[in-house]
Amino acid sequence: MINVVQTIxxxxxxxxxxxxxTEMVPLSLAALIGALLAIWFGINYGVFTxxxxxxxxxxxxxxxxxxxxxVIEVTERSGLFHVAAxxxxxxxxxDPVKLxxxxxxxxxxxxxxxxxxxxxxxxxxxxxxxxxxIKVDPSPYFISAAIMVNLGGTSTLIGxxxxxxxxxxxxxxxxxxISYLTLGEVALWILVSVTLYFYYKPRLGEKRTPPxxxxxxxxxxxxxxYKAFIxxxxxxxxxxxxxxxxxxxxxxxLGVAILALAATGVDPAEVFKRLxxxxxxxxxxxxxxxxxxxxxxxxxxLSQEIFKIAGGSQFNVVMxxxxxxxxxxxxxxxxxxxxxxxxxxxxxxxLNSPAVWSALIFGTNLxxxxxxFSGTVCIMTLGALKHEGINLNLAxxxxxxxxxxxxxxxxxxxxxxxxxxxxx
Amino acid sequence: MGKILDYILSKRxxxxxxxxxNKEAFEKVMGRPSIEIxxxxxxxxxxxxxxxxxxxxxxxFLKDVDKLVKKHLKKKKKMHDKLRKE
Numbered sequence: 001m002i003n004v005v006q007t008i009x010x011x012x013x014x015x016x017x018x019x020x021x022t023e024m025v026p027l028s029l030a031a032l033i034g035a036l037l038a039i040w041f042g043i044n045y046g047v048f049t050x051x052x053x054x055x056x057x058x059x060x061x062x063x064x065x066x067x068x069x070x071v072i073e074v075t076e077r078s079g080l081f082h083v084a085a086x087x088x089x090x091x092x093x094x095d096p097v098k099l100x101x102x103x104x105x106x107x108x109x110x111x112x113x114x115x116x117x118x119x120x121x122x123x124x125x126x127x128x129x130x131x132x133x134i135k136v137d138p139s140p141y142f143i144s145a146a147i148m149v150n151l152g153g154t155s156t157l158i159g160x161x162x163x164x165x166x167x168x169x170x171x172x173x174x175x176x177x178i179s180y181l182t183l184g185e186v187a188l189w190i191l192v193s194v195t196l197y198f199y200y201k202p203r204l205g206e207k208r209t210p211p212x213x214x215x216x217x218x219x220x221x222x223x224x225x226y227k228a229f230i231x232x233x234x235x236x237x238x239x240x241x242x243x244x245x246x247x248x249x250x251x252x253x254l255g256v257a258i259l260a261l262a263a264t265g266v267d268p269a270e271v272f273k274r275l276x277x278x279x280x281x282x283x284x285x286x287x288x289x290x291x292x293x294x295x296x297x298x299x300x301x302l303s304q305e306i307f308k309i310a311g312g313s314q315f316n317v318v319m320x321x322x323x324x325x326x327x328x329x330x331x332x333x334x335x336x337x338x339x340x341x342x343x344x345x346x347x348x349x350x351l352n353s354p355a356v357w358s359a360l361i362f363g364t365n366l367x368x369x370x371x372x373f374s375g376t377v378c379i380m381t382l383g384a385l386k387h388e389g390i391n392l393n394l395a396x397x398x399x400x401x402x403x404x405x406x407x408x409x410x411x412x413x414x415x416x417x418x419x420x421x422x423x424x
Numbered sequence: 425m426g427k428i429l430d431y432i433l434s435k436r437x438x439x440x441x442x443x444x445x446n447k448e449a450f451e452k453v454m455g456r457p458s459i460e461i462x463x464x465x466x467x468x469x470x471x472x473x474x475x476x477x478x479x480x481x482x483x484x485f486l487k488d489v490d491k492l493v494k495k496h497l498k499k500k501k502k503m504h505d506k507l508r509k510e
Contacts, residue, residue: 023432082446086453121439125446129454211454218453372429376436383433384443394429 005045006296009289012037013340016289017332020282021373027333028278031285038292048295056291057284060250061168065283067253068158069275071235072114074260077271078228079219081110085126086215094134094210100141100200103127104193107145111152112159113232115276116368116377119149124384131388136205138388143397144196146381147404150369151188154362155181157239157249161279162338162364167249169342170357174239174249180358184415188408195407199400224264231260279335286339294343303347310351315422317351319413322359326409329367330374338364355420362412370405372397 002010016034020027042048075081088106092099103123110119123145131138153159157167157174167177219225238252261268293299310316321341329337341360345352368375372382372394378401385392417423433440465476479485 023435026435082449086450089454117439118442121443122446125443126450129447129450133454213453215453218449373432379429379432379436380439380443382429383436383440386433387440387443387447 002298003296005041005047006298008041008045009038009047009293009296009298012041013289013293016286017336020333020336021331026278028281028285031282031289033285035285035288038289042292042295047292052295053288053291056287058168058287060248061164062280062284063250064158064164064168064248064253065161065280066275067250067255067257068164069115070257070271071231071253071260072118073271073274074257074264074266075228075232076114076118077266078221078224078264080225080228080232081114081122082218083215083225084110085122086213086218089126089130090210090213090215092210094208096134096136096204096207097197099130100144100197100204101193103141104144104148104196105189107148108152108189111149112156116149116153116160116375117380119152120146120377120380121384123149124381128384128388130211133211134205134208136208137203139385139390139392139396140196140200140203142381142385143392143400144193144200146377147192147196147369147401148189150375150377151185151192151366151408154188154365155185158253160334160365161283162334163361165283165335165338166342166357166361166364169346170352170354172354172357173243175243176354177361180354180419181361184362184412184419187415188411191411192404192408195404196400199403227264231256231263234259282333283335283339286336290339290343293340299340299343300347302344306344307348307351312351314351314353314355314420315417317348318355318359318416318420318422321345321356322363322413322416323409325360325363326367326405329364330370330405334364334368334375337367353420355416355422358420359412359416362416363409366405366408366412370398370401372401374401 012034015037016030019025019030019033024030025033039053042053043050085106088102089099092102103126107119107123110123114122124142127141127145128138131141153163155177157163157172157177163177166172167174172180216222235252235256238256239249242249242252261271290299306317306320310320325337325341338360341364345356345360348356369378372378378397382392382394382397465473469476
């Protein structure tokens, strides 16, 4: 039976999620209000002490987030990703089919490095420009880009904020992510882009004469692009080998961030101003809410219930984690889902295996583009379409979003069964 | 639902400005390039302030500017060709 204190913490959790989902207040403020209430009730009802509350914050995760954001901001400013997007459009040579696949793949690839919002704002702008020039309907390209951006980066530790949260909580390293998930993600890129192609085939338009241009014209300083490229290579190389030195990914991210700032000569104040503080404060606030809920014993209860429902079977826990986190992520911010699910999985003794963590990674990432309101990427896509003078019917987005999310989750379930031999 | 979207988008003006910025950058490379120049009211025409400001919207004036640009570009091309031959 749930007691009064647990009920209060459930209410705080629901209030925060509702405030964040309805955007009545900014995301960060929603979490900070929740944090304030959690700390006040937690300390006053003796759920935890002030010292316990301070420990709720995972400083390593914040370090990783800030480090990655700085590296990405510095490299993005060079124009590296603009050049990549322009090449992706150029190689299609005005052929809508080639253009469609090119945009799909470059969207997913951009999302490996950039935040999802930055990636969609870049790809949609490129797609919108070429669609206007070759006179085709931009909607299929925009929506497909949103779905692929959401999918991209599923298999890397730094591919999404939810991955960083899960990675730090589970102890999975960068190479673990690659080894457990990359094959599945690559297969998903192909499967989802082909699904989207057949869905949108009649609307892609005919082949037109493409504009002739040099992608490097978008760049003011070529040297800055080369530097950014070298920084990215260094970053990924170090992420592959950091566990040999007994340090965490946050050390690599912050170290490369400092090198990037020093090597490019970019004004650090300008870079710091453009970091996604909204997400950092949202996570910071949410730590207190989840920490409080955990201290009430609620999450341990949930873990026990899941263990009971699953009957102790690894297969059942994996499927339950994948589908529940995927479906909840379609409605609630996947950052909140990752922060909530991680302590629950940690509590399922003996079953918190790489298979279950992989299921959570797939679930939290893939649920984010099911409906127009599932994530910021979808909202931004609809906003960009509006800028192009197209008021997309929200049901149209939902139709293709639900279809692709189902395809993604179903395929991920099969992949996890095969990858972790769950049938045995 | 559309109203909810409008409401959320109204809070994301900064992101949409970033979209516009990106689009301008891509238009510059992929689309037909354009230049912006600032022209001051010539000396001796101070009494025609309003006429001067209206020139921006006058078709006849814009056609003349277009002709002037073509003339200058042709001249530049001739000069480049001549230099190449030499």
